Amino acid sequence: MLSIILIGTGNVARHLFDAFASCEGVQILQVAGRNKKALEYFSASTEVTTEFTGLVDADIYIIALSDDAIISVTEQLIIKNKLIIHTSGTVALQQLLNDNRAGVFYPLQTFSKHRNINFKEVPICIEAENDTDVLLLKNLASELSNSVHEITSEKRKVLHLAAVFVNNFTNHMFTMANEICEEHGLSFTILEPLIVETVGKIGEMLPSEAQTGPARRNDKGTMEKHRQLLTTKNQKEIYSILSESILQTYEKKL
Amino acid sequence: MLSIILIGTGNVARHLFDAFASCEGVQILQVAGRNKKALEYFSASTEVTTEFTGLVDADIYIIALSDDAIISVTEQLIIKNKLIIHTSGTVALQQLLNDNRAGVFYPLQTFSKHRNINFKEVPICIEAENDTDVLLLKNLASELSNSVHEITSEKRKVLHLAAVFVNNFTNHMFTMANEICEEHGLSFTILEPLIVETVGKIGEMLPSEAQTGPARRNDKGTMEKHRQLLTTKNQKEIYSILSESILQTYEKKL
Numbered sequence: 001m002l003s004i005i006l007i008g009t010g011n012v013a014r015h016l017f018d019a020f021a022s023c024e025g026v027q028i029l030q031v032a033g034r035n036k037k038a039l040e041y042f043s044a045s046t047e048v049t050t051e052f053t054g055l056v057d058a059d060i061y062i063i064a065l066s067d068d069a070i071i072s073v074t075e076q077l078i079i080k081n082k083l084i085i086h087t088s089g090t091v092a093l094q095q096l097l098n099d100n101r102a103g104v105f106y107p108l109q110t111f112s113k114h115r116n117i118n119f120k121e122v123p124i125c126i127e128a129e130n131d132t133d134v135l136l137l138k139n140l141a142s143e144l145s146n147s148v149h150e151i152t153s154e155k156r157k158v159l160h161l162a163a164v165f166v167n168n169f170t171n172h173m174f175t176m177a178n179e180i181c182e183e184h185g186l187s188f189t190i191l192e193p194l195i196v197e198t199v200g201k202i203g204e205m206l207p208s209e210a211q212t213g214p215a216r217r218n219d220k221g222t223m224e225k226h227r228q229l230l231t232t233k234n235q236k237e238i239y240s241i242l243s244e245s246i247l248q249t250y251e252k253k254l
Numbered sequence: 255m256l257s258i259i260l261i262g263t264g265n266v267a268r269h270l271f272d273a274f275a276s277c278e279g280v281q282i283l284q285v286a287g288r289n290k291k292a293l294e295y296f297s298a299s300t301e302v303t304t305e306f307t308g309l310v311d312a313d314i315y316i317i318a319l320s321d322d323a324i325i326s327v328t329e330q331l332i333i334k335n336k337l338i339i340h341t342s343g344t345v346a347l348q349q350l351l352n353d354n355r356a357g358v359f360y361p362l363q364t365f366s367k368h369r370n371i372n373f374k375e376v377p378i379c380i381e382a383e384n385d386t387d388v389l390l391l392k393n394l395a396s397e398l399s400n401s402v403h404e405i406t407s408e409k410r411k412v413l414h415l416a417a418v419f420v421n422n423f424t425n426h427m428f429t430m431a432n433e434i435c436e437e438h439g440l441s442f443t444i445l446e447p448l449i450v451e452t453v454g455k456i457g458e459m460l461p462s463e464a465q466t467g468p469a470r471r472n473d474k475g476t477m478e479k480h481r482q483l484l485t486t487k488n489q490k491e492i493y494s495i496l497s498e499s500i501l502q503t504y505e506k507k508l
Contacts, residue, residue, distance in 0.1 A: 121447045158438040165431040168467030175461040177419040184412040193375045207429040213422030
């Protein structure tokens with residue numbers, strides 16, 4: 001049985017808490033956070049504390065906080081020689097080094113408050129200073145997920161960056177399409193089967209093979225008509241720069 | 255029983271052919287196309303012809319050709335008073351008017367050669383000059399899909415434009431992420447659960463509510479680190495313009 005303490009009360013902390021709570025091999029001893037109100041979510045089923053200096057003894061201390069807070073909160077902990085891990089995509093292992101053993105436990109997923117996640121399929125990127133801790137983190141991650149990966153800090157940063165493209169920027173494309181639909185009294189929901197198929201293709205072919213559309217065909221007439229339909233400078237700029245990027249991607253390959 | 259003739263042998267023609275072939279209420283009388291080789295796909299189960307002037311009598315003539323070819327091929331047909339429809343997102347109904355009745359049958363989906371489509375969920379946008387033909391197209395579309403919509407040419411163009419954002423541009427985000435992964439010896443497949451979840455959220459909340467990431471939080475430090483990791487001018491430009499657009503979207507709402 002692995003005993004853990006969760007430090008943080010935000011989205012990632014909540015999702016991890018719910019996921020670990022149903023793991024047979026994991027015991028959550030405490031949840032720590034500054035925000036009393038936010039601690040209520042956890043207090044029904046575990047001990048909570050607002051004092052970072054009041055943590056009990058555990059195998060692993062998980063800091064699920066924003067990048068900026070990770071270091072400063074770690075420095076407040078008055079524990080020694082313990083495995084302290086964070087859940088960030090961008091903070092390097094080295095930044096966490098102090099009187100304790102540092103580790104990383106980065107779930108490569110997007111978390112929203114009111115949406116359940118099936119952790120079995122979430123890739124967990126782990127990293128630690130020594131082999132014993134790597135093994136410990138592999139055990140912890142395997143309790144949650146079937147997709148556990150030992151990834152260096154450098155490569156984790158790259159994955160985080162790539163994740164911005166496939167999640168943040170993709171979601172912004174949906175937001176822009178929704179905006180365009182709304183401007184013309186159309187419902188965005190009619191685009192959902194297309195969105196589902198866009199992603200469905202990815203399991204079967206490379207994204208570069210799945211590319212279709214006017215930019216891919218260099219259909220200048222349609223692209224010009226599209227630009228005229230767009231109403232804001234921002235929409236037009238993004239349409240042009242992305243179309244140009246698609247065009248160049250396939251010109252290189254021809 | 256509706257009798258139809260398919261004009262065109264490309265991706266959309268193939269997908270429509272396969273879909274209509276399994277409809278009880280539709281009989282495909284002929285497939286017409288210039289390309290003899292491409293006609294082989296259809297010739298095992300229906301009559302084919304390379305002569306646009308040699309079409310037999312049918313209820314509906316479906317022109318599944320590129321936007322540029324639609325008008326010129328329609329002008330070559332020596333039929334009169336027939337319902338001739340095209341499958342384009344951008345060609346207006348008015349552009350097809352001649353000695354025949356014009357109609358539109360636009361499946362709002364992305365078609366790849368080797369990927370099957372479940373047409374029951376594909377929105378079909380129809381349009382015709384008169385109510386009788388609208389009804390005829392509704393019947394035809396209902397044979398394929400549970401999602402049939404009467405949409406004007408103007409709104410269809412808007413949907414086509416929105417489709418570029420949710421499909422073409424989204425797929426390009428995947429291509430760029432794949433490029434970033436490859437540059438660092440990482441496998442793109444590790445991002446697939448994140449991609450699936452990005453889309454899964456859309457059924458439950460507005461895309462603007464699903465937005466996360468450094469640009470949404472205005473986390474300048476992370477964005478600067480990301481820009482430094484990117485290797486090409488194109489990647490950096492797209493990263494900056496999309497981050498700025500996300501930032502502005504939420505500043506407006508605050």
